[in-house]
Amino acid sequence: MDSLERGLDTADAHNLPLAAKLTIAKAFWGRPLLDTFGFAGKQSGSSEASSLDAYFRYYSQQCDLIALHDNGENSSLRTHQDIIRTAELLQQDWLGRTREDLLQRLPMLLNNKTEGQHGNTISLVARLLTMMRIGEVPHEFLGGRDIPWPVDTRLGKLVDDYFSATPVLGHEAIKFEKPFNALSLRSIAGLEIRWTDNLADHLRLLNDDSMVCVFHHAAFLQGQGDKSIFHPSFLEETLRTLALLLPKYDKKIKSWYSLQTSRHGLDPAGADVGHLIADERQIESFKYWHDRLVILKQVYDGSRPRTLSQWWHDRRNGVQWYTFWVAILVLFLTIFFGLIQSIEGALQVYKAFHPDP
Template sequence: MKLGEESFLSRILPNTGPKLEVDLETQVQDRNGPEASPSSTLRSQTLQAIFGLSGEEIKRFPGIQAYCDHIESQVKPLTDSGFSPIWPSLSNSTACTITDCWKFLHAVAYNFKSAEKDTSIEDLKNHVLSSGENVRESSDALLLAAVFAAVCLLTMTLQPSLDFEPFGGQICLACRFPSLTDESSPQGQIARQNLREAKRPIKRVFELFEHSAWDDQPTNMDRSIGEHDSLYEGSLNLEVLLFGRIKIQWVDTLSEHLRFDLVSRRLSIFRFPTFCVLSALRKGGKETTPLLDSINEGFRPTTLEKRYQNYVTLEQEVLVSYRLLFGQSARSRNLIRSDLKKLEQSGQPFDNLLYTLCGPKKEADKLPRSIWPVGCRDFEQEKLLESDVYSAQSDFPRLGYRLINLQRFSLRQKPRRLTDLWRDRRNPLQWYTFWAVLWVGGAGIILAIIQTILAGVQVARS
């Protein structure tokens, strides 16, 4: 394609369809001067393409801008000289700005929404380009890597890596997994697949990374969970977890949520809950994206029988887990609030919906009821229905085994101080028995001492 010709992106953006009513410009930092306004418009277009929701619906959740800020930081490598060969085919220019990146992301999301389950990375790349365009082999490889990275970011399932230096500059499909055990390696570990895999269905490509994403699952998960299906809020809230000196590590991908490392005692928590809320609203409104649903289902898939008996989406599991770990205990709410303030002040993109989901129930009840699993809805009052006991199989069909592992660790921990003994209610019967014996026995001892003293005084006077 020559530079004088009109590119595919310039034909469909930003004039495709009716003008958006949502103006998110005030929520976007001025990164590129005069380009901030078109960038905010493209953000809105991309969000609507991802979630299939109207601008007004998305506007109700301003926390989604943290997700956009995160994506923007991740696609900055596309503006470097290493990716300059792809832009003549996309935007009539060898230079690239953040606005051009958002045009590219919107084009991927636009075609991704209508893609079938068996669509490949190469098919998606060809849809992003116009049908008659040809690119050089080197540019084609970079485009495949860029499209794969865009799909990872738009679905929040994996964290892509656009740095090919660890592989001797060889272009490939690469993902980064955070390291929970090696503090000297904050960038984590990188898994890669050959570019030949780009011809396979996207779902299959993502499944190739499944072993790295879900390598903590037991061999026979159903049997492992079946023996210990109950999840107790008293054993999993943050206050109790701190008995074991567990640290929270905020992560960017759904596949890392609730991963727990026994060595470092780090618990991974997904930090963009607004993404889950909008995804749940999309599915609750029967808006389907076959390819996206197949990718999410590929990560720790559930059987057809379980899916029809009690269908819970991955995003709904994540949302309920915030309440289970942080929201149902007053002490846990106070503890996580201080942690959230540190995260907010760290300068990283911060989703303020975390305060709502980890806060009092009256705040969580303001969220749409449809975002919660059917088993966690109060249909009479149209509110969230919380419980002291959850089912690993029914309420958390994908993440349940991680909660089971976390609960096992929690139950092995012993309180170290008297105040910890008072707060430790993992076993309510044992707690009430212990303190009842302590108070009654203590009172009996005190009365016996008083009685002895009085008897001694009487003897002395006589």
């Protein structure tokens, strides 16, 4: 048995060989994620393989959460080969069959399991295919929202309906200036960047608008092939939101994102998507993420500096910035020269009471 067969015929999601990862990725989306970069033959440890590793960290977390929970009694899956077969079933039927239909057909593929176990299996594979938190897992305690999957709904419609809502917010005063990016959201608006593996949470504001979620899996988006459930225009627009927040040729962004990648295990391709020219930065060019971008920009525009660091970085109002720092300089000089005068006065008093012999 070669390494590929050994990798796919186990339940271990933490030590998958590269060949097994490529096979799973191709089965899910129609091509390996590494083909996105033209380096399908790279070994683990390269930047391209790291993009694949970023996805498979999510893959292993979801397998631990659902397939391996309670010694594997939570689902009807036993191996990665079972996951691939279930994915093929969903891919055949996600355009025409409901979740109820899938529940009726899965026992023919995976025998001797309960309907509840099959239901968890379907939810797990849907999550792996879409990187969305589809289906409720009772023992899942992470923050975030589940996306219910009604039994009379097909997966394709579930995803389309979630992302295809017509924009309702006005955008007359919304402009994405060139300095608007993830780093300025952090250093100027004081927003915490929360890197998320849940595509449904992308650009969502949390904690009383003090935190914004950013989906960083660019390789996952770029690697979608002919089996993808997502519409090409949705994938393209989502990548443009990454180019907006993480412009490729911004050296400060590059350095900061590299540090974030090493700390949090992010997809290194997240900051390599590209950059947007002026026409592409217009809010009118965004449909799927329009309302979340409008809200995010409103929070950014409405923020006011609260710390010296934010005052230093916030140059949206040049006159205000110069006025503030001139006032700080004048205050510093006043204190400095006042201190010098106080020291001189103290020395004079000392000499008056202690004259030289």
